[in-house]
Amino acid sequence: LRLAAIDAAGNQTVVVHLVVLDSLPPVLSLTSPASGTCLSAGSSLTVSGRASDAHPRTPGAPEGPAVLLTLTPPSGAATTVAATPDASGAFSASLPISEGLDGSATLLVTASDALGHSSRALATVRVDGTNPVVSVLLDGADFPGSGKGATPPPGTVPTLLGRAVAPRAAVADGAATAPSPTLTLNGQPYAAGTTISAEGTYVLVASARDCAGREGSAWASFSIDTTPPALELTIPADGALLQDPVTSFSGTASTDLHLARVAGREALVEPGQASSTFALAGFPWKEGENVVV
Numbered sequence: 001l002r003l004a005a006i007d008a009a010g011n012q013t014v015v016v017h018l019v020v021l022d023s024l025p026p027v028l029s030l031t032s033p034a035s036g037t038c039l040s041a042g043s044s045l046t047v048s049g050r051a052s053d054a055h056p057r058t059p060g061a062p063e064g065p066a067v068l069l070t071l072t073p074p075s076g077a078a079t080t081v082a083a084t085p086d087a088s089g090a091f092s093a094s095l096p097i098s099e100g101l102d103g104s105a106t107l108l109v110t111a112s113d114a115l116g117h118s119s120r121a122l123a124t125v126r127v128d129g130t131n132p133v134v135s136v137l138l139d140g141a142d143f144p145g146s147g148k149g150a151t152p153p154p155g156t157v158p159t160l161l162g163r164a165v166a167p168r169a170a171v172a173d174g175a176a177t178a179p180s181p182t183l184t185l186n187g188q189p190y191a192a193g194t195t196i197s198a199e200g201t202y203v204l205v206a207s208a209r210d211c212a213g214r215e216g217s218a219w220a221s222f223s224i225d226t227t228p229p230a231l232e233l234t235i236p237a238d239g240a241l242l243q244d245p246v247t248s249f250s251g252t253a254s255t256d257l258h259l260a261r262v263a264g265r266e267a268l269v270e271p272g273q274a275s276s277t278f279a280l281a282g283f284p285w286k287e288g289e290n291v292v293v
Contacts, residue, residue, distance in 0.1 A: 002014065002015075002016050003015045003016070003017065020055075022054055022055055022113075022115055022117075023117070024053075024054075024117065025053075025111075025113065025117035025118055025119040026051045026052060026053035026056070026089075026111040026112070026113050026117065026118070026119045027050075027051070027052045027053065027119070028049065028050070028051050028109065028111040028119040028120070028121050029049050029050050029121070030047070030048075030049040030109060030121050030123060031048045031049050031050070032046060032047065032048050032049075033045060033046070033047065033107070033123055033125055034123070035123045035124050035125075036124065036125070036126065037123075037125045037126065038125070038126040038128055038176075038210075038211030038212050039097055039125055039126070039127055039128065039212060040097075040127075040128055040129075040212035040213065040214065041097055041098065041099050041100060041101045041102065041127055041128060041129030041212075042097065042098070042099040042129075043097055044094045044095060044096050044097060045071060045094065045095045045096075045097055045107070045125060046092065046093075046094050047069050047083070047092065047093055047094070047095065047107065047109065048090070048091065048092040049067075049090075049091060049092075049109065049121070050085070050088070050089045050090050050091070051066065051067050051085050051089050051091060051111035051119070052088075052089040053089075053111075053113040053114075053117075054113075055113050055114040055115060056085065056089070056113055056114065057112055057113055057114045058114070059084050061114070063112065063114075063116065064082075064112065065082035065083070065084065065112075066083075066084060066085055066091075066111065066112060066113075067082065067083040067084070067085060067091050067093075067109065067110070067111050067112075068080060068081075068082055068083075068109070068110045068112075069081050069082070069083055069093055069095055069107065069108075069109055070107070070108040070109075070110070071095045071097075071105055071106070071107050071108075072105060072106045072107075072108070073097070073098065073101050073103075073105045073127065074101055074102060074103030074104060074105060074127060074175070075101065075103070076098065076101070079095050079096060081093050081094075081095055085111075095107075097127055099129065100129055101127045101129045102127060102128060102129035102130050102174040102175050102176075103126075103127060103174075103175040104124055104125070104126060104127070104175075105124070105125050105126075105127050106122065106123075106124055107122065107123040107124070107125060108120060108121075108122055109121045109122075109123075126176060126211060126212075128173075128174070128176060128210055128211060128212035128214060129174065130173060130174035130214070131173075131210075131214045131215060131216045132171050132172070132173045132178065132179060132208040132209070132210050132214065132215065132216035133171065133172045133173070133216055134148070134169060134170070134171050134181060134206050134207065134208050134216045134217050134218040135169065135170045135171075135206075135218055136167055136168075136169055136204060136206050136218050136219065136220040137167060137168045137169060137170055138165055138166075138167050138168075138220075143159075143167055143204075143220040143222070144159045144222075145157075145158075145159035145220065145221065145222070146218060146219060146220040146221075147218065147219055148216075148217070148218050148219075149217060149218070149219060150205060150207065150217045150219065151203075151205070151219060152203060152219050152221045156221050157221075158201050158202075158221040158222050158223040159220070159221065159222040159223070160222070160223050160225060161222055161223065161224050161225070162224075162225060162226060163224070163226065164195050164196060164197035164224070164226075165195070165196050165222070165224070166193050166194060166195045166196065167183075167192070167193075167196070167204055167220060168192040168193055169181040169183055169192060169206035169218070171208045171216070173208075173210050176210060176211065178208070178210075179208045179209060179210050179211070180208070181206045181207065181208045182206070182207050182208070183204065183205065183206045183207075184204070184205050185202055185203075185204050186202055186203055187203075190204065196224065197224070197226075198224065199223075199224050199225055199226060199227065200223065200224060201221075201222075201223045202221070202222055202223070202224070203219060203220070203221050204219065204220045204221075204222075205217060205218075205219045206218050206219075225256065227256075229253045229254045229256050229257040229258075229276075230253060230254040231251060231252075231253050232251070232252045232253055232254070232275060233251060233252050234249070234250070234251035234252075234292075235248075235249070235250045235251060236249070242285075245285055246283075246285065247281065247282060247283065247285075248279055248280060248281045248282070248283055249262050249263075249267075249279070249280045249283040249292060250267075250277065250278060250279035250280070251277065251278055251279075252275050252276070252277050252278075253275065253276050253277075253278065254275060254276065255271065255272065255273070255274070255275060255276055256276075257269055257271070257276035257278065260278035260280075262278075262280045262283065262292060262293075263283075263292055263293060264293075265280055266280075267279055267280040268280070268281075
């Protein structure tokens with residue numbers, strides 16, 4: 001602006017004032033984090049970006065910092081730190097993430113210039129404070145005898161099953177979408193739901209890793225036996241003709257004999273190295289033909 005003051009005699013004074021109009025807020029951009037970034041509770045969030053303005057706010061200005069970072073966690077109080085842009089407007093700062101948090105957190109970045117104009121940028125990050133909880137399932141329920149961890153503890157007795165099975169796994173991960181489990185059967189990759197029918201002893205392990213790198217696992221130790229025990233002999237033998245009455249019924253079977261019922265009554269089983277025996281005392285024999293099942 002050019003100002004001129006003139007008196008009656010024609011004398012004048014000329015003054016030139018420079019006036020700058022700035023009605024625009026800073027140009028703010030975030031380099032990181034990307035919205036949806038997953039971080040582990042107990043770590044820190046690094047925020048970087050650029051805040052450009054024709055009249056930037058200088059460090060130590062009474063109005064406050066040029067860039068303010070505010071992280072609002074899933075629960076608890078928000079955390080705020082200041083960032084100082086360099087000559088190019090680039091800034092970077094870190095925000096702590098407390099242990100025990102789990103869920104979505106909101107990052108608010110506010111850039112202000114020397115005239116009080118402000119720009120804001122938002123990003124949502126996933127805070128993961130829990131390990132995945134993995135379960136091995138059979139027929140929609142927990143696999144009998146299964147446990148947590150990557151391997152069965154020493155001395156674990158496999159669950160004995162007399163049929164084919166098709167195990168699966170389930171994963172829960174706090175407030176987050178659960179990761180997909182990875183399964184192995186006796187150390188080899190296993191597709192969930194595949195039928196296992198061959199007789200033998202198996203260890204199935206299911207594991208999962210979430211977006212923050214936290215891990216969880218579960219195992220199931222089991223044996224499949226679909227072959228019935230072999231009945232080797234009975235006393236009395238099949239078709240025996242008895243002259244004198246007997247008071248018991250007994251026999252010998254293969255070593256895998258676990259339970260014996262004679263005519264609906266449970267017999268006493270004695271396991272052995274080469275074979276197992278069973279006996280039922282006080283068996284009610286009758287005169288004539290007797291059919292024993």
